[in-house]
Amino acid sequence: MKKVGNHKSFLKIFFSLALSLSFSLSILAQDPAKGKEIFNANCAACHKLDAKATGPALRGVADKYDKEWLHKWIKNSPELIKSGDALAVKVFEENNKVPMTAFPQLSVEDIDNILAYTSEPKPEPPVASVPVGGQASSADAGGISNTVILGALALVLAMLIVMLFVVSNVLNKIASSNGIEIPKTKKKPIWKAFIENQFLVLVSAIILLLVSAYYMYGYMMQIGVDQGYEPVQPIHYSHKIHAGDNGIDCKYCHSSARTSKTSGIPSLNVCMNCHKNISEVAETTATADHSKEFYDGEIQKLYKAVGWDPAKQAYTGKTEPVKWVRIHNLPDFVYFNHAQHVTVAGVECQKCHGPVEEYEIMKQFAPLTMGWCIDCHRETNVKVEDNEYYKKIHEELSKKYGVDKLTAAQMGGLECGKCHY
Template identity: 40%
Template sequence: MIQLNRITAKFGFIVSIVFLLFFANSVRAQDGKALFQTNCASCHRIDKDATGPALEHVEDRWPSRDKIIAWVHNSAAVLASGDKYANDLFNRFGKTQMTKFQGILSDKDVDAILDYIKTEQDKQPATATAAGATTTQASGSDNTLLYAVLTGILLIAVFILWQVNTNLKKVAAKKEGQPAIAAIPWYRNKKVITIIAIAIFIYIGFWLSSNAIGIGRQQNYEPRQPIFYSHKVHAGINQISCLYCHTNAQYSRHATVPPINVCMNCHLAINSYSGPQLKDAEGNDIDGTAEIQKLYKYAGFTPGPGATFDASKAKPIPWIRIHELPDHVYFNHSQHVMVGKVQCQTCHGEINKMDEVKQFAPLSMNWCINCHRTTAVQFKDNGFYSIYTKYHEGLKNGTIDSVTVQMIGGTDCQKCHY
C-alpha cells in the first residue's frame, strides 16, 4: 500500500512538472497579450507604425531590455540622458512624448509584453497567406487548442488518480479482511455531484457577468452606410483634416456628422472618382463615381451645364451612428481635442486607413480610466491648466517630470457621471 501511495505521489508530481514546463511560456504570453491590449494597443501595432512605432523586432533596435524598460517607465528621463536612438525616435514621431508607465507597469509586466511581441512576430511568416489575411483568427484557434489540450490532460490525470484511489481502498479492505463494499457510481457520488454543481454555478456566474459587462459595447461594429464614404481616400490620400468635416469637435461635446453642404463644397467640382479601386468589407468592388451620384441625389443637385439645386428634393443622408456612449456618460470632444491635444487616432484608430469605418476601441469605463491614469497632460503653453500652480512648480524644480490626467482629477466619478 505504501508503495502504491509513492507511485501516486510521483505521478502527480510528474504531471505538475510537465504542465508547468509546457504551458509556462504560453501563460506568460497570454498575460503579455492582456497587458499589451490594455496599455499599448491604443498607440502601437506590432507589424506597422501607428501613433507610435511598430513594435515588431523592437529588441533588435535597442541595446538591451533594461533600456526598453527604462523607456517605458519614463521616456523623458531617457531623452534627457541624450540617448541618440531615443531622441531620433522622438523626432521621427512628431516629438510626441510616450506616456509614462512608471508605477503602472512593473519590470515583469514589460518583460511579459516583450515576450508576447516576440511570440507574435515569430508567427508572422508562418501564418501569412497569399491573400494577406491577418493572424487574428489563427491566434484565437491556437489558444482554443491550448485550453482543450490542458483540459484533456487534467481530466486524464483525475481519472487515473481516481482509479488508483479506488484500487487502493479495495486492496486495503481485502488485506484487513473486511467485506468488499460495492462501488458507488460516480453520478451518485455526493462529492462528485457537489463538485459538478459548483463548477456549473461558477461557469454560469462567469458567463452572466462577462456578458453583462459587455452590454452596449460595440467594438468592431462596422455598419453598411447609405453612401460608401472612404476615410482612407479623404483623410488619408487627400490629407483632408478631420476637423474640416467634424468642425464641432473643437468647440463642442459632439464631433457631429458633417451636413451635406460640407460635402458639396468639394463635390460641386469633383463629380467623378479616379483614385485606387475601392472595396467594401466583403471585398466587393465599389464604383466611386456612382457613390458621388448618390450624394447629388440626397443634395437635390443636378450636375452638368446649368447645374441646379432643387431644395424640394434635398434630404439628409441617413448615416448610421457608430460611436455612441451610454446616456449616463459625459464626454466632451473639445476638452480632449483642444485642451488635452489628444489625436483622433487615439480613440478612433487609424481612421485615415479605413474605407468603411468601424469602432476601434471598446470605449469601456476601464479603457477610459486607464487612459486617464497613464496619459500625460500637455501643461506647457496651455492656458487651461494655468491654475495648477503646484504642478507647474513641480515641473520647474524637477520633483515631477509629468502630470497625468488622474493627478488633476481625471478619475473622479463626477468627471464623467453626474
C-alpha cells in the same frame, strides 16, 4: 531668267518644308504628361476632360477652336470678352456667364502642353477577366479550395474508423483461435456511478456554478459595448480615401469637435465644397472590393440628396435627408466633451477612434467602457506645453506630486463627478 525662276521655286519649296518641319517639331515638343500636371494644378478645379463641371468638358478642345484664339482665351478671357470678340462672347454666354480665371503666368509652351493633354484619346475602361460561371474559384484565388480540404479530412477520418473496427475484429479472431476467452464484465452505467459518488457530485456542482457565474458575468459586462460595430451607411464614405489618400484633416469635416461637446455629423454642404467639382474618382481609386463605378455611384447619391444637377451646375432645390447610422453612442449618464480632449488636452482623434485613415468603412475602434477611460486617464500625460488652460493647476500639482508631468488622473481625472453629474 530660267535660273532665277528655278532659284525662286527652290526657295519657296525650302521655306515651305522648313515651316512644316518646325510645325511638326512643335507638335512633337508638346508634352501631354507635363500638360496633365499643369491642368491639375490650374484647370481641374473648374474643368473635366469628359464631363461638364463649372466650365465645359475640355477633351478635344484644340480641334474645336483656333490655336491662337485659345492662347488669348486662356491667358486673359475677360479681356477677350471685353474686346467684343464674337466667339469669346458666345462661349461666355453658353457657360452661364461664369467668368474664367485669367492665367497670364502660363507660357505658350505650358498652354501647348495642356492642349496636348486634352487632345489625348479617352482611355478604354479595363475589362475584368471573369472565369466561366461568373465567379473565380477559390482554387484560382489562392490554392486548394476549402471543400477539397474538408473532403480529404472526412475521408481520412472514415478510413481510421474502418481500420479500428478491422483491427478489433482481427484481434478477437486471434484470441479465439488461441483458446483465449475474453471475459464479459457487467458494466455499471456511468450516470449511476456518478450519482453514487457524493463527493464527485459536490465538486461538479461547485465547478458548474463557478463556470456559469464567470460566463454570465462576462456576458453581462458586454451589454452596451459595441467595439467593432461597422454598420453599412446609406452613402458609402471611405475614410481611407478622404483622410488617408487625400490627407483631409478630421477636424475639417468634424469642425465642431474643436469647440463643442460633440464632434457633429458633417452637413452635406461640407461634402459639396469638394464634390461640386469632383463627380468621379480616379481610375487608381478602385480596389478589389469597390470598383470605380461603385464610388462614382455613391457621389451621385450625394448629388441626389443635396439636389445638385451636375449637367447644369446648379442646385434644383429638391433635397432628400440622409439617414446616417450612428456608430459611437455613450450612455446618457456619461458626460464626454470633445473640445476638452481635442483642443485643451491635444488628444489625437486616432487615440479613441483608431487609424481612421486606413478604414474603408468606419467602425467603433475602442470599447468606450468606464475601465478603458480610466486606464487612459492613468496613463496619458496631459499636454501642458504652451497650454494656458492648465498652466496654474500644473504648477500647483507638480509641487504636490513632485513630478514634471502630470497624468489626467493626477489632475482629478478619476473623480466621479468629472464624467457623471
